[in-house]
Amino acid sequence: MTKIILSGAQGRMGKVITQLATENSAYEIVAGIDRQVDTSATFPICHTLADVKESADVVIDFSYFENVPALLDDAQASALPIVVATTGLPEETLKKMESVSQTIPVFFSANMSLGINVLIQALQKITPSLEADFDIEMIEKHHNQKKDAPSGTALLLADSINDVCQTKKEYVFGRQGNHNENLRSQMGIHAVRGGTIPGEHTVLFAGQDELIELKHTALSRDIFANGALKAAAFLVKQKPGLYSMNDLLAH
Structure with a gap:
């Protein structure tokens, strides 16, 4: 089972990923990250990755482009692989991903379909x-x-x-x-x-x-959520580096 920390847990894509993970025993959302903490969620939600206490295998990020640099820093500090599915990233964030990928596995695609x-x-x-x-x-x-x-x-x-x-x-x-x-x-x-x-x-x-x-x-957001979950399962088996959908499809 792949244990996931979900960044952007309360967003549109976060809710789709949560539903699909609930329906598939190969995945478990153990914690979420969001600006809004929903106490009714089935897993704990924190404001930052550094606040998460649960043990996990990988982070999936479907949040907002301004959140990604700090999330990359926290993932690197926690030695956690991270799937970045957030779009609209500026050039400096893309460069940061390349730098962080030297020490942890990072998966990035502007589209997970x-x-x-x-x-x-x-x-x-x-x-x-x-x-x-x-x-x-x-x-x-x-x-x-x-x-x-x-x-x-x-x-x-x-x-x-x-x-x-x-x-x-x-x-x-x-x-x-x-x-x-x-x-x-x-x-x-x-x-x-x-x-x-x-x-x-x-x-x-x-x-x-x-x-x-x-x-x-x-026709639905499920195609992006499924791709992100597959990317997470793929990434936990990889060495540090920057990976894309091409790597996943060739696997």
């Missing part, structure tokens, strides 16, 4: 053949409670495309204005926020008289 990671493989396969003659645009949609825009997944998809482009794309976030040139060297990334949309990402390759669309739709 198997489908998204297969989509990345597909994008990297077709982009070199289309880059010269097709404009590339992206539309991402999420629920109205999502704080960051564009989504971490949108940037993950964009970066995966850019990695195989002969001429690197400049990201343009929205296209407000009257004098846009809409250059092929640009990639437009457009964010939509509304209702309870779990997540939808569409990549458009628009050429002369033809259009190719690759789309991934998340």
